[in-house]
Amino acid sequence: MMDKFKIVIENLNLQFGNQPILKNICASIPENKITVIMGPSGCGKTTLMKSLNRLTDLNPDAKVTGSIFIDGQDILHTSENITLIRKKMGLLAQRPYPLPMNIYNNIAYGLRISGRRKKRYLDKRVEHYLRQVSLWDEVKDRLKEPAGRLSIGQQQRLCLARGLAVGPDIILADEPTSALDPISSQAIEGKFNELKKNYTIVLVTHILRQAKRLADHVIFMYMGEVVEQGPASEIFGNPRQEMTKSYLNGIFY
Amino acid sequence: MNRAVMRVSRIRVGRLLQDKLHVFWMQICLVLVFILPFILVAGMLYKSLLLIEAQPLTELLFSKTWKPMAGRFGFYTFIISSVWVTILALLIAGPICLLTAIHLTQYAKRWVLRVMHPIIDILAGIPSVIYGVWGILVVVPFIGNYLGPFFGKSVSGYSILAGAIVLAIMIIPFILNILIEIFKNIPPELSEASMSLGAGKWQTIKLVQVKKALPGIVSAFGLGMSRAFGETIAVLMVVGNVAQIPKGLFQPGYPLPALIANNYGEMLSIPMYDSALMLAALILFVVVLIFNFASRLIIVKSEKQLA
Numbered sequence: 001m002m003d004k005f006k007i008v009i010e011n012l013n014l015q016f017g018n019q020p021i022l023k024n025i026c027a028s029i030p031e032n033k034i035t036v037i038m039g040p041s042g043c044g045k046t047t048l049m050k051s052l053n054r055l056t057d058l059n060p061d062a063k064v065t066g067s068i069f070i071d072g073q074d075i076l077h078t079s080e081n082i083t084l085i086r087k088k089m090g091l092l093a094q095r096p097y098p099l100p101m102n103i104y105n106n107i108a109y110g111l112r113i114s115g116r117r118k119k120r121y122l123d124k125r126v127e128h129y130l131r132q133v134s135l136w137d138e139v140k141d142r143l144k145e146p147a148g149r150l151s152i153g154q155q156q157r158l159c160l161a162r163g164l165a166v167g168p169d170i171i172l173a174d175e176p177t178s179a180l181d182p183i184s185s186q187a188i189e190g191k192f193n194e195l196k197k198n199y200t201i202v203l204v205t206h207i208l209r210q211a212k213r214l215a216d217h218v219i220f221m222y223m224g225e226v227v228e229q230g231p232a233s234e235i236f237g238n239p240r241q242e243m244t245k246s247y248l249n250g251i252f253y
Numbered sequence: 254m255n256r257a258v259m260r261v262s263r264i265r266v267g268r269l270l271q272d273k274l275h276v277f278w279m280q281i282c283l284v285l286v287f288i289l290p291f292i293l294v295a296g297m298l299y300k301s302l303l304l305i306e307a308q309p310l311t312e313l314l315f316s317k318t319w320k321p322m323a324g325r326f327g328f329y330t331f332i333i334s335s336v337w338v339t340i341l342a343l344l345i346a347g348p349i350c351l352l353t354a355i356h357l358t359q360y361a362k363r364w365v366l367r368v369m370h371p372i373i374d375i376l377a378g379i380p381s382v383i384y385g386v387w388g389i390l391v392v393v394p395f396i397g398n399y400l401g402p403f404f405g406k407s408v409s410g411y412s413i414l415a416g417a418i419v420l421a422i423m424i425i426p427f428i429l430n431i432l433i434e435i436f437k438n439i440p441p442e443l444s445e446a447s448m449s450l451g452a453g454k455w456q457t458i459k460l461v462q463v464k465k466a467l468p469g470i471v472s473a474f475g476l477g478m479s480r481a482f483g484e485t486i487a488v489l490m491v492v493g494n495v496a497q498i499p500k501g502l503f504q505p506g507y508p509l510p511a512l513i514a515n516n517y518g519e520m521l522s523i524p525m526y527d528s529a530l531m532l533a534a535l536i537l538f539v540v541v542l543i544f545n546f547a548s549r550l551i552i553v554k555s556e557k558q559l560a
């Protein structure tokens with residue numbers, strides 16, 4: 001089977017100040033699949049996700065070299081407006097950060113930014129995306145409340161809905177279920193399985209079983225390097241690197 | 254053996270006593286600090302009661318007649334002067350502080366903030382009389398010679414505007430320091446979230462950062478205002494000190510603190526004058542207290558909401 005790659009990373013290096021964080025990353029992320037990035041804490045997973053979205057630009061200490069191709073376009077060396085590139089990706093950060101406004105406006109924010117202002121349209125979209133993350137029934141009567149009052153798990157789903165609302169083709173999810181109970185986690189996992197029909201999903205998780213349930217493709221990282229990558233069946237069934245093997249067997253971490 | 258035990262116990266008793274004594278003195282100091290504001294208020298109230306009993310408070314606050322010789326003490330002129338210089342000072346200082354804080358924390362290179370921090374602290378530590386002198390040397394002539402004529406007015410320069418400018422410059426470092434702290438403490442993830450939704454940098458600052466910082470900004474402005482309201486020397490030196498309701502920015506005014514500082518100890522032969530000045534002090538105290546309380550309340554409330 002041949003995968004079409006949505007994202008191709010070539011020789012990506014990133015350092016904060018003088019400290020190298022990502023070292024010569026080469027990886028490919030297939031379209032309309034779930035790619036799981038795994039690896040011990042501090043190995044650079046979050047940083048890699050942020051560089052896909054060029055959020056590393058915001059950190060004046062970060063130096064990035066190499067290439068990241070998205071749909072064949074090198075987003076590190078492009079003249080295209082960077083906000084347009086970012087809108088191709090919905091980012092779900094490791095911890096939820098609701099915007100300092102009410103629940104409704106958290107979803108409408110991205111839509112308004114891209115020029116949609118009609119109330120009827122916004123109402124519909126807000127409901128649609130809140131339903132999509134199974135949050136609508138919980139919040140439909142309190143849309144005008146500050147989003148910060150939601151529980152962490154609800155905030156996480158809100159942030160997912162907010163990301164979906166800008167109509168990305170890629171979802172970057174950094175430990176999206178870390179604050180959720182098993183049932184909500186399952187709901188989210190199910191959601192991802194549904195979403196992958198239309199989206200390319202990159203997911204960071206520390207939960208091995210979740211990775212096994214969801215992953216089509218796996219990238220295993222260690223100390224800022226990609227140790228091994230490939231189809232999930234290969235990585236989980238027959239890892240070639242010792243490091244991967246011991247990680248999967250829970251020998252370190 | 255026995256003696257040793259006794260010595261030990263004597264030492265112990267000594268220590269215990271010492272500890273007790275220390276604690277005692279600390280408690281005394283604590284109580285002193287705690288009751289200080291109450292003593293102050295009680296003193297002012299006691300002194301001003303004479304006047305409050307003689308004239309209804311509403312008249313004292315809202316009458317424009319200031320004729321101490323006739324026993325008529327209307328504070329309205331002074332209160333209005335104070336309000337004018339304070340609000341004007343905030344109108345000047347507020348936007349400057351906000352834009353500077355945003356620039357320093359969002360746009361400037363990091364070394365700029367490192368250089369600016371000590372400069373701001375130095376500005377904050379300059380004695381106010383120096384600001385006053387600078388006001389007389391620079392601001393007053395500037396208004397008298399350029400700004401006034403530019404608007405077709407012949408003025409001395411000693412004016413509400415001069416007072417407000419000097420005040421603004423005095424509260425800028427104070428407000429700026431708070432604002433920088435507030436903006437620095439906004440988690441970068443919040444901006445990342447906004448930008449990943451397609452917002453530009455300025456949109457993010459305007460719609461997310463400033464919004465997040467709003468309670469802090471309001472209370473920083475409130476604290477700045479309470480400073481401006483109570484500031485005495487520098488204002489007194491440039492504001493003209495004419496007891497009239499100022500009809501414009503270029504007219505002199507006479508804020509409450511200046512009234513007290515100029516007259517206390519000089520005019521006390523006039524009956525009730527000291528009582529009137531004490532009432533002025535009390536008004537000042539209450540207003541500053543309200544501003545301070547309100548500002549702190551906003552901070553506490555918003556912190557609770559974040560937690």
Ligand SMILES: Nc1ncnc2c1ncn2[C@@H]1O[C@H](COP(=O)(O)OP(=O)(O)OP(=O)(O)O)[C@@H](O)[C@H]1O
Binds near residue numbers: 016021040044046061
């Ligand atoms: N803004 C920053 N400035 C300096 N160093 C940073 C910054 N952000 C992350 N790092 C460093 O980069 C390395 C990788 O961090 P990263 O957050 O990508 O790890 P991670 O794999 O996501 O870990 P975890 O599983 O715990 O979330 C860490 O050593 C971290 O200390």
Ligand SMILES: [Mg+2]
Binds near residue numbers: 045046047094
């Ligand atoms: Mg992480």
